[in-house]
Amino acid sequence: WRSRKRVQIFQYVFLKWTLALLIGLCTGFVGFFNNIAVENIAGFKLLLTNNLMLQQKYVLAFFAYAGCNLVLAAVSATVCAYIAPAAAGSGIPEVKAYLNGVDAHSILAPSTLFVKIFGSIGGVSAGFVLGKEGPMVHTGACIASLLGQGGSRKYNLTWRWLRYFKNDRDRRDLITCGAAAGVAAAFRAPVGGVLFALEEAASWWRSALLWRTFFTTAIVAVVLRTLIDFCRSGKCGLFGRGGLIMFDVSSSHVSYSLRDLVPVLILGVIGGIFGSLFNRLLDKLLRTYSIINEKGPVFKILLTCAISLLTSCCAYGLPWLASCTPCPESLKEPCPTVGRSGNFKSFNCPPGHYNGLASLFLNTNDDAIRNLLSSTLHEYTIPTILTFFVSIYTLGLLTYGVALPSGLFIPVILAGASYGRLVGRAIGSSLPDLDPGLFALLGAASFLGGTMRMTVSVCVILLELTNNLYMLPLLMLVLLISKTVADVFNRGVYDQIVKMKGLPFLEDHAEPYMRQLAASDVVSGPLMGFSGIEKVGNVVHTLRATGHNGFPVVDEPPLSEVPKLCGLVLRAHLVVLLKGKMFTEGSRSVGMEEFGRRFGASDFAKAGLGKGLRIEDVELSDKEMEMYVDLHPITNSSPYTVVETMSLAKAAMLFRQLGLRHLCVMPKTPGGAPIVGILTRHDFMPEHIIGLYPHLRPHK
Amino acid sequence: WRSRKRVQIFQYVFLKWTLALLIGLCTGFVGFFNNIAVENIAGFKLLLTNNLMLQQKYVLAFFAYAGCNLVLAAVSATVCAYIAPAAAGSGIPEVKAYLNGVDAHSILAPSTLFVKIFGSIGGVSAGFVLGKEGPMVHTGACIASLLGQGGSRKYNLTWRWLRYFKNDRDRRDLITCGAAAGVAAAFRAPVGGVLFALEEAASWWRSALLWRTFFTTAIVAVVLRTLIDFCRSGKCGLFGRGGLIMFDVSSSHVSYSLRDLVPVLILGVIGGIFGSLFNRLLDKLLRTYSIINEKGPVFKILLTCAISLLTSCCAYGLPWLASCTPCPESLKEPCPTVGRSGNFKSFNCPPGHYNGLASLFLNTNDDAIRNLLSSTLHEYTIPTILTFFVSIYTLGLLTYGVALPSGLFIPVILAGASYGRLVGRAIGSSLPDLDPGLFALLGAASFLGGTMRMTVSVCVILLELTNNLYMLPLLMLVLLISKTVADVFNRGVYDQIVKMKGLPFLEDHAEPYMRQLAASDVVSGPLMGFSGIEKVGNVVHTLRATGHNGFPVVDEPPLSEVPKLCGLVLRAHLVVLLKGKMFTEGSRSVGMEEFGRRFGASDFAKAGLGKGLRIEDVELSDKEMEMYVDLHPITNSSPYTVVETMSLAKAAMLFRQLGLRHLCVMPKTPGGAPIVGILTRHDFMPEHIIGLYPHLRPHK
Secondary structure, X not given: OOOOOHHHHHHHHHHHHHHHHHHHHHHHHHHHHHHHHHHHHHHHHHHHHHHHHHOOOHHHHHHHHHHHHHHHHHHHHHHHHHHOHHHOEOOHXXXXXXXXXXXXXXXXXXXXXXXXXXXXXHHHHOOOOOEOHHHHHHHHHHHHHHHHHOOOHHHOOOOHHHHHHOOXXXXXXXXXXXXXXXXXXXXXXXXXXXXXXXXXXXXXXXXHHHHHHHHHHHHHHHHHHHHHHHHOOOXXXXXOOOOOOOOOOOOOOOOOOHHHHHHHHHHHHHHHHHHHHHHHHHHHHHHHHHHHHOOOHHHHHHHHHHHHHHHHHHHHHHHHHOOOEEOOOOOOOOOXXXXXXXXXXXXXXXXXXXXXXXXXXXXXXXXHHHHHHOOOOOOOOHHHHHHHHHHHHHHHHHHEOEOOEOEOHHHHHHHHHHHHHHHHHHHHHHOOOOOHHHHHHHHHHHHHHHHOOOOHHHHHHHHHHHOOHHHHHHHHHHHHHHHHHHHHHOOOHHHHHHHHOOOOOOOOOOOHHHHHOEHHHHOOOOOOOEEOEEEHHHHHHHHHHOOOOEEEEEEOOOOOOOOEXXXXXXXXXXXXXXXXXXXXXXXXXXXXXXXXXXXXXXXXXXXXXXXXXXXXXXXXXXXXXXXXXXXXXXOEOOOOEEEOOOEHHHHHHHHHHOOOOEEEEEOOOOOOOOOOEEEEHHHHOHHHHHHHOHHHOOOO | OOOOOHHHHHHHHHHHHHHHHHHHHHHHHHHHHHHHHHHHHHHHHHHHHHHHHHOOOHHHHHHHHHHHHHHHHHHHHHHHHHHOHHXXXXXXXXXXXXXXXXXXXXXXXXXXXXXXXXHHHHHHHOOOOOEOHHHHHHHHHHHHHHHHHOOOHHHOOOOHHHHHHOOHHHHHHHHHHHHHHHHHHHHOOHHHHHXXXXXXXXXXXXXXXXXXXXHHHHHHHHHHHHHHHHHOOOOOOOOOOOOOOOXXXXXXXXXXXXXXXXXXXHHHHHHHHHHHHHHHHHHHHHHHHHHHHOOOHHHHHHHHHHHHHHHHHHHHHHHHHOOEEEOOOOOOOOOOEOOOOOOOEOOOOOOOEEEHHXXXXXXXXXXXXXXXXXXXXXXXXXXXXXXXXXXXXXXXXXXXXXXXXXXXXXXXHHHHHHHHHHHHHHHHHHOOOOOHHHHHHHHHHHHHHHHOOOOHHHHHHHHHHHXXXXXXXXHHHHHHHHHHHHHHHOOOHHHHHHHHOOOOOOOOOOOHHHHHOEHXXXXXXXXXXXXXXXXXXXXXXXXXXXXXXXXXXXXXXXXXXXXXXXXXXXXXXXXXXXXHOOEEOOOOOOOHHHHHHHOOHHHHOOOOOOOOOOXXXXXXXXXXXXXXXXXXXXXXXXXXXXXXXXXXXXXXXXXXXXXXXXXXXXXXXXXXXXXXXXXXXXXXXXXXXXXXXXXXXXXX
16 A cells, blocks of 8 residues: 555555544443443342342252353353354454464354353353453454454445455454453453553564554543443442452552562462463363364253353352351441442351352352452451362363353462462461462462463553552562463463464474474475466366465466566465456466456455355356466565575574465576475474474474 | 574573573662662752752852752763763663664673763763663663673673574573663663563564563562662662652542543643654754764863753752742641752742742752652642743753763653643643642653653553553553654654664665565665685675675586575674685685584674674785685575565565565576675665665655
8 A cells, every 4th residue: 555645545544543443442332331241140140149048048049040050151152152153262362363364264253253242241140260351352353353344245334445454464453453452341451451462462563553552442441431430320230339340459558578579489389380280281171172062062052051050059059168257347348248249248147247158159250359359367268268269270170161252361360369368378477568468469460470371461461450559579570480380381371272273373483493494395295386377277177176375376488488486376366367257268468457457456355254255156167268367467476485495494484574374485596497385384383394204303 | 502402402591581680680780879879969969059058158059059060060971972972862772773783883882881870870960951761771781781791702701601692683682671671770660661672672572572571670670679678777878768760649539531531632732742843853953963062072071061051050040030939738748848859949938938940940850750740739830830841841952962871751751741730730720620740740641652652661651650550541542642643743752863873773664665666676786796615815805895794605617507696604704714714725615524623603603792803803815815715614505585576665574574684686587697686774774765766755
């Protein structure tokens, strides 16, 4: 577009920012809608259970509780399994892979968006140990993708101006903005959202993008603030002060000295170990689940229901084991609390007492986290926290992988916060300076560092959640330590899921063994190429026979003196050309003018995911098959190239840094074939290389 | 290194993190030392002036004040002008250029470090309107560079392990860490430091680097905290609570509604205009100053002294124009304050009154900012703030460019805060919700956005400075608006200075006109190349005659059948080869084994800045000049290449993204010369391209 007219540049810039604005607005609204829905549904469920319990109808209360959960779970799982299986799971790995250049179908489809929103509401309301944060990121990305495509082409809604966004780069930029907006809406953390997009989601980053994501998340923040102000007047049902998570601990006084560093460091080390263990177990479990899930949607739904029942039993059954605690004196809020939220659940206890475990279990996950981070000292006994920690850790593992949109942030924070509070209670007496709420926060940070392996973004998200900057140095240290420890054992949880799903994710560094190979060593398969003016039949045959997306075009005699690489042609462009039937009887060159009369630039713009023409859509008569087609007008005449002797590591860096899809390998010595091969993303995958050269396998 | 042994990889990783730790420790200490020194010197000066004024010796007080300032200014300017002229100015543009790949001599030399630290202390103590933040970034970068080189080679301190860091990439990584540590130490903003390094300083970024800078800044934060705790007991002289800047406004209650958005947006627009005006005026002024500065060090010192006198006159003279304000009642602190710091300077006022302008002027810049951000409503009258704003804006402009290490953050924040407070006072009565301290903060943000054009990092730095997260959405909006408005007029102040200094900075996007050119269009000058086995005399002659740093090596008959590009050889490597005198009588090839016996890999490692061998250092006899040298062992046989017909924009992206120094342009058709030319950084500079093709000049 840069060589276009001033008006068009203005259109482009205007649209770019308008889209960023719209993404921010929509994501903010959806995020808020999510919250209201969850608070109301879960609130209704918990109130019902509470009321039945107050009437001492304990069995009925259990059936009401478990029944609500089961119905919500079954509905969500059905929607997810039948309409959009791609919406299951966190969604962050998929967004990450898409931004790395993996165009997997249906990742960002409208149906995925629909299921992601409603499935997430159902799943969270059903009391599962899962979060709405990962799905929110995916939701943001879907919204961005849909807006960028200008609605669906099916319904003829594509706006002409949007043609500027029909290419990889602009689409990726939009989706990066969407992912950032998702985090901003989920955590109400605008700066954290930008950093998340930068650190975890995006594979390519430009500073112009930093600014645009920042704008998007600022819009989200303003939208959320406005809506929360609106709801404060009580117009949003049960959506109360527990609304959007925001664990404000700024009131707690934080002071620590150097000698507190040691326990904090140990906390980080153990948190890192637990975090990496979580990743390892999750990997095993997902492999087991995938056997069940492959059997069909019905099995998926049954699995989800089973986990739902298990969760209900834990949440309702375990508090019976806990003893009742007398309410602390000098408390402002009523104890035990009667309404929906609040720290002190009565459960089976006599008046004036509360059940600590029920306060954690029979609550929304957000409220449970808030309770764990609160700084009252002796609120929960050690057995209470231990029970909670073990069951949340296990349930969090078991829940991820069922057919529901399920985020990992909340389970990890829950487990981490209970772990931290446990440590705080255990050693708290020797360190009177540190309160258990602070320990819970550090524990959550250590678990997040150990599983997600993000540093700066998690740090900023936690800061924005808790609104307390004084803890910054401790938070940073804990995150660094737990990440370092966990990195010894395995990879981050999102990378692990990306790998397990078989998405060809390109790392941003070259593997050590790549140094020992040359670019030509990994060229695989016979090279399919076309002549500059090719027989239609040949083109159709090759397109049908292979799955390649890029083909070299070689001018052979008599077109040129010696065989000469003319450039690279893309499958999508070939199909459009064939569809346009610009054929000639003999082998004749078609000028650019004649070509320009038939096709406009927008015909060759990149179509939406899974929406492009396919070769099967093109129908040609036998006579047409014998005609010739001139490929020169659609050939990219200066593709990126490397010499065959270049080290594979260097070629991989070139491929990755420039975000290429095809890389031509040229011969070192002129005279032979004009091209050695084409490298694609798959040729750089470790599995492919190790498959060709098994002796390079890194020794573990 | 990746193909090396396990022990060596461990050495590398261990050293990498140790260096990050050391950078953090050193920068933290230096930053703290800076603060103590400034607080003590400036405190002594202000106390002296204050005491003389209390005795009503007004003229003597002026001479004491102006004299102290003048002496400090003269000493600092002398040190700067004679020892390290490179230390003048902010230093951020230089660090930015270095990280972009510009190896300008002396930017990171030890003498620069020395002058930067002490010149900055002198300059800030002398009451100039300049900050210690920019210099602190430069200081951090210098420390990182020195540590990475393992001290100075002169004194034989180079440690063997450090050989891993003798390449561009690792050195750049270290210096990025240093820059982040500098920001963290200057503002006590660890996350802000990381983001600053990411957004403004670094040109290439990997997520591994994010983690390392994060570690470095965490260390800085811990060091600072420990030292501040140590100083709290009063062992650090006049270093009191005003120590490290940290404008804690978390106590002020912030609430705003949607209707407050409009004035805030207008504030942002005007702030953006003022900011870009600042840049424009600064550009003009620096051009004027450079005429004076070029005349010699003496003129530099005289200019500095003149500005110092002007500043003293303003600071001491203007408060006489202000009227005395009666002290507000219900105040905890004594008014007027007697000691060094505090909001209420007595100046010429009777007891029970204070002089508002003196409170701002006769203070360190940090305290002045703190006063401006304070939320007491009627502390300063509108004329007071207006006078202060105008004089700070002017003095800030005049001061930058004198021969002193001078940061731009503080002047911009000062001017912005007074502008914001002015607006707050002017319209405050109609908006009772917003307090003037909040307006001051937003004003500072708008000025920062308008001059520096950073968004996320400025936002986080301001958050960490003020410790109040509730203002986040407003801050983000103001920053975005002022940046957008200012971008219409000109570029960011650091980019502007980089350009004015003539440093060849590579932008991260291709210019529009580059689309219309091919790579071969900008190849300039005759191509100097070598044969695979070349006569020593030819090599020496070419090296002496040209300034090129890379030369193509072409194997010609009889070495190969047709002329064939063998690869690229670097000047530095050629000089080492010549120095090693590995010559042969006839044209004979030297095997790798024989070569390996003579040279080790470390001989060819990249030397420190300005420390490599030069061709003038190599002395050769006439006989040796007639001998031959085999260039194959030192030739990079797979340089990155592009075809001559590739669009210049694509070639530029390749060059920039991979951080190349040389890019070979290959012919499209085989048979002719095996290489068309070599593109270097200078060939991509707009000036060069526009010089070749004047008709492409963008119309303005």
